[in-house]
Amino acid sequence: MSDAPSFRTGRTPWSTDPVLELDRVTVEYEHDGRLIPPVLRDVRLSLDEGEILLVIGRTGVGKSTLLGAMTGAVPHFTGGRLSGTVRVLGRDTRAHPPRTLADVVGVVGQDPISGFVTDTVEEELAYGMEQLGLGRALMRKRVEETLDLLGIAELRDVPLAELSGGQQQRVALGAVLTTRPGLVVLDEPTSALDPNGAEDVLSTVTRLAHDLGVTVVIAEHRIERVLQYVDRIAHVGPDGRVLVGDPRTVMSSSDVAPPVVQLGRWAGWSPLPLSIRDARRVGTGLRRELFDSEEPAPSGSGARAGAGRGCSGTPALRADGIVVDFGEVRAVDRVDLSLDPGRVCALMGRNGCGKSTLLWALQGTGRRTGGRVRVPGGDPGATDPRDLPAPTRRRLVGLVPQSPSDLLCHPTVARELAASDAETGSDPGTTRRTLDTLAPGVPDELHPRDLSEGQRLSLVLAIQLTARPGVILLDEPTRGLDYTAKAALSSALRHLAATGHCVVVATHDVEFAASCADRVLVMAAGEIVADGPATDILAGSPAYAPQVAKITSGVEDDSRWLTLADVEAALPGGPR
Numbered sequence: 395m396s397d398a399p400s401f402r403t404g405r406t407p408w409s410t411d412p413v414l415e416l417d418r419v420t421v422e423y424e425h426d427g428r429l430i431p432p433v434l435r436d437v438r439l440s441l442d443e444g445e446i447l448l449v450i451g452r453t454g455v456g457k458s459t460l461l462g463a464m465t466g467a468v469p470h471f472t473g474g475r476l477s478g479t480v481r482v483l484g485r486d487t488r489a490h491p492p493r494t495l496a497d498v499v500g501v502v503g504q505d506p507i508s509g510f511v512t513d514t515v516e517e518e519l520a521y522g523m524e525q526l527g528l529g530r531a532l533m534r535k536r537v538e539e540t541l542d543l544l545g546i547a548e549l550r551d552v553p554l555a556e557l558s559g560g561q562q563q564r565v566a567l568g569a570v571l572t573t574r575p576g577l578v579v580l581d582e583p584t585s586a587l588d589p590n591g592a593e594d595v596l597s598t599v600t601r602l603a604h605d606l607g608v609t610v611v612i613a614e615h616r617i618e619r620v621l622q623y624v625d626r627i628a629h630v631g632p633d634g635r636v637l638v639g640d641p642r643t644v645m646s647s648s649d650v651a652p653p654v655v656q657l658g659r660w661a662g663w664s665p666l667p668l669s670i671r672d673a674r675r676v677g678t679g680l681r682r683e684l685f686d687s688e689e690p691a692p693s694g695s696g697a698r699a700g701a702g703r704g705c706s707g708t709p710a711l712r713a714d715g716i717v718v719d720f721g722e723v724r725a726v727d728r729v730d731l732s733l734d735p736g737r738v739c740a741l742m743g744r745n746g747c748g749k750s751t752l753l754w755a756l757q758g759t760g761r762r763t764g765g766r767v768r769v770p771g772g773d774p775g776a777t778d779p780r781d782l783p784a785p786t787r788r789r790l791v792g793l794v795p796q797s798p799s800d801l802l803c804h805p806t807v808a809r810e811l812a813a814s815d816a817e818t819g820s821d822p823g824t825t826r827r828t829l830d831t832l833a834p835g836v837p838d839e840l841h842p843r844d845l846s847e848g849q850r851l852s853l854v855l856a857i858q859l860t861a862r863p864g865v866i867l868l869d870e871p872t873r874g875l876d877y878t879a880k881a882a883l884s885s886a887l888r889h890l891a892a893t894g895h896c897v898v899v900a901t902h903d904v905e906f907a908a909s910c911a912d913r914v915l916v917m918a919a920g921e922i923v924a925d926g927p928a929t930d931i932l933a934g935s936p937a938y939a940p941q942v943a944k945i946t947s948g949v950e951d952d953s954r955w956l957t958l959a960d961v962e963a964a965l966p967g968g969p970r
Contacts, residue, residue, distance in 0.1 A: 411484055413576050413609040414441040414464060418635075419478035421459055421468055429475070433459045435634035439479070441611070443576070444603045446796040448620055448641075449613040450650055451630035452720060453876045454846040457613045460603050460630060461579050464611060466492045474960050483576050491565045497526055500570030500578045504585055504873075506562040507554065508968035515543075515549045515557070515565050522573045533572075540568045544598055560591030564598065571602070572964045578602070580612045584619050585873045586796075588744040588902045589937045592619050599623070603734060617877050617903060618652030618941055622669040642666050652875050653905060653941040656958050661969050680969050681946055684955060687964045708770050710735040710896035711756065711791070711865050717764035718751050718920075725751040727920035728765070736863065736892045740907035740928065741900040742938060743917035749900040750796065750916070753867045755795040756843070756898075758782065769865060785817070792858035793867040805843070807853065809840035814857040829856035832886050847874030851883070872903045908932055908940040908956035932956055 405835070415961035422429045433456040441447055449457050462468035466487040469476045480487040484497045503509055512518045513816035519540055525532045534649050541547040544564045548559065557565065563583060570578055580599070584592035600623050602608040608687035614620045629637045637644060645655045646666055658667045660679055669843040706738040711733040725748045733739060741749050754760020756767055758779030768777045769790045779787045796799065804810045815823040829836060842850060851871055858866065868887075878905070886959060887897050887910050899906055907914060907928065914931035916924035916938070924931055933943040933952040943953040955961050 400791070401663065403455075408809055409557055412440045412481075413443055413445075413483060414439070414611075415479070415481045416440075416463065417479045419463055419476065419480060421456075421463060421474055421476050423474040429435060431583040432476050432634045432936070433474075434463065434630075434636065437463075437627060437636045439636065439638050441577075441609050444607045445626065445627055445652060446603050446610045446624045448617070448624040449611060449615055449624050449628045449630065450615075450644075451876075452632065452650060452937075453615070453848055453874065453879055454629045455466055455632050456634060457630050458581065460628070460636065461501075461581060461611065461613055464577070465501050466490060466495050469643055486508065496522070497573055498576050499573035500573060502563070502566045502570055502578070503581060503582045504582045510554050510562075510569075513553055515546065515552055515554065515568075517738055518554060518569050519572050526573060526619075536572045536574075540572050543571070543601075545566050546629060559586045559963065560588070560594060562755060563587060563591070563595050567595070567598065571608075575608070577609050580610065580614075582614055582874070583612060583751055584614060584616055586745070586870070586902070589619075589904060591745055592691055592902075594625055597621060599965055605719060615650075615874065616652075616903065616905075617650065618654065621652060621654075623899055632949070650878070652877075653958060654945065657945060657961065660958060660962070670944045673941075679947050680725075680961075681948065683969060684961065685948060686944055686966055697949075710769070712768045713756060713765065714768075715765035716752065716762065716767070717759050718755050718757055720764040725920055726755060729920075729922055731756075731915075731922065733865065733896045735896045736891050737892050737912045738887050738897045738910050739910035739915060740900065740911045741898055741915050742904075743900070745902075747917040749917055750869050753793060753869055753898070753900055756865075757791050757867055758787050772851035781919070788818075788858075788861045788863065791865045791867065792861060792863040794851070794854050794869065796870045796873070798854035801854050802842040802850070803855065805841055806838065807836055807840050808843060810842060810853060810857065811838075814860050819859045825860045828859050832856055832882075847877075848879035851875070852935075855886075859890075864894075865892070865898070866890060868897070868899045870901055870903075871899060872901060872906050880906050880964070881909065896939055904932065904938045904940050905957075907938075908943070914938075928952060931954060 404514040416437050416439040419434060420432050421434040422432045422970060451457050459468055462472055463476060463480055467475065470491040482495055485495060510518055512521050516537060519537045520533050523536065541550060546564055546576050548681060549561060583595055587595065596619065599610055606756040612620055621641060624639060624641060627641050629648055645651055645668065654667055654670065654673050658673060659906050663676045667676060709732045713729060716726050716729040729752060743749055748942060751760065755762045762780060765776055769779055770777065779791050802810055804813055811825045815822050832855060836845065836849050836853065842853060845853065846876050871883060884906060891897050914928045915922050916931065932938050932940060933956060940956050942954050942958060945952040946955045955964060
């Protein structure tokens with residue numbers, strides 16, 4: 395009998411050893427020549443074939459370090475000191491850096507397109523096998539199997555740059571699978587995906603584990619999307635210790651939890667529900683109480699009253715007939731839009747529908763083939779931001795892009811803050827005071843790229859706000875943020891609206907939209923196909939309804955409660 399690895403996962407078919415084993419793993423880094431407290435402390439973990447592990451924890455606690463230790467990137471690429479033992483399919487990562495684990499470990503990062511090295515889908519699927527020196531016939535066979543497995547055969551010759559976010563994620567996963575790894579590590583695989591795209595990718599991942607025996611590790615902040623698919627959870631605590639257990643046990647005390655778990659804790663449901671189906675089964679009494687209660691007043695989750703009706707007076711921004719073409723592709727198709735001050739508007743829709751393109755067209759620096767944008771406050775006759783000089787435009791419309799780092803160019807936080815004050819003619823310390831209201835205590839001496847995702851986003855938002863624009867546009871601002879950080883951002887955006895700003899957030903995060911938006915716009919194929927109050931648009935959509943709305947909806951009636959805060963406001967004494 396041959397000892398060659400099995401076709402599926404790189405394991406010998408009779409192996410009973412763990413696919414992944416961490417034994418008393420501690421990771422420490424140095425700062426100014428001294429070891430700082432361990433990022434990970436005495437981690438013990440073992441995963442068998444076909445298991446799906448979810449890694450959770452607050453932003454910045456060490457989840458990425460844990461993933462790096464599993465793949466050999468820590469300490470070979472990151473430096474630092476790793477004590478203990480990490481084995482992948484029996485290979486000790488001390489003796490096997492990532493390049494010698496490439497046949498057994500596959501890694502898909504947060505931004506798939508940044509990891510692509512070829513031009514088309516078929517070439518990308520074949521690249522990893524070429525590096526392993528596999529034969530042409532075997533490569534061709536595996537490419538065809540992977541195209542069928544992921545349902546992307548029609549994309550074979552499509553340039554990677556033309557794929558939607560969900561398609562890119564599937565191609566990145568396919569490029570890993572063609573090498574037949576036993577372990578696949580996914581870092582926030584759904585962060586850039588719309589709800590339907592995220593469900594497609596997670597269904598594919600589940601099939602890989604259940605049908606092909608691939609062991610999967612997923613790190614994800616949007617736990618509500620992933621929880622129902624996983625076998626175990628590894629919770630990374632602020633002290634570096636990792637609690638590993640079954641999902642219900644870990645979620646009962648976790649400091650990060652999706653709305654379904656938060657609602658279950660508040661309602662005292664036992665066993666704790668982990669899915670919408672579980673929660674609806676035990677939530678009949680709660681639904682009865684809610685529908686018997688009076689219409690809830692606006693709660694802390696958003697100024698719902700009057701949402702979508704607009705305000706009297708001059709709009710903060712008006713757009714007429716906006717068209718954006720990229721060659722023969724029409725990304726935005728004759729969009730008319732009026733945005734009022736004092737409102738938070740969520741712009742939603744599937745990947746590739748034109749949300750980001752529309753934001754940049756409204757801001758004035760993006761491509762615009764036709765149409766006009768008018769914003770009060772510019773020079774007479776020149777209120778289209780596109781026609782204004784950059785300093786004036788910035789005082790009218792501010793935009794925080796998907797990658798906030800794109801707007802940061804100085805070596806320290808202090809230099810960024812000082813430059814912002816100088817560019818806007820503000821008193822020294824103005825931007826720092828704004829930053830402290832969003833994220834207190836961000837150190838002046840740090841490089842902006844060394845900040846956490848939430849701190850970096852807050853820094854860029856503070857820089858934009860220092861110019862005091864009437865309109866604030868944000869493109870996918872919740873990527874990389876945990877629930878606490880998203881709640882803080884939601885509060886900050888509601889405060890901006892309360893002080894007269896118009897806020898527009900392009901987002902796939904339905905839970906975040908439910909927490910802060912008054913009005914929701916839905917785009918499809920470059921057009922706005924739905925526009926109305928957040929409660930009406932979100933609760934009535936199978937794709938965009940938040941978890942609480944799905945749990946509290948009736949058979950024929952849409953829910954009026956989008957968040958736990960809404961439920962608490964309707965039943966201030968708690969459920970009976």
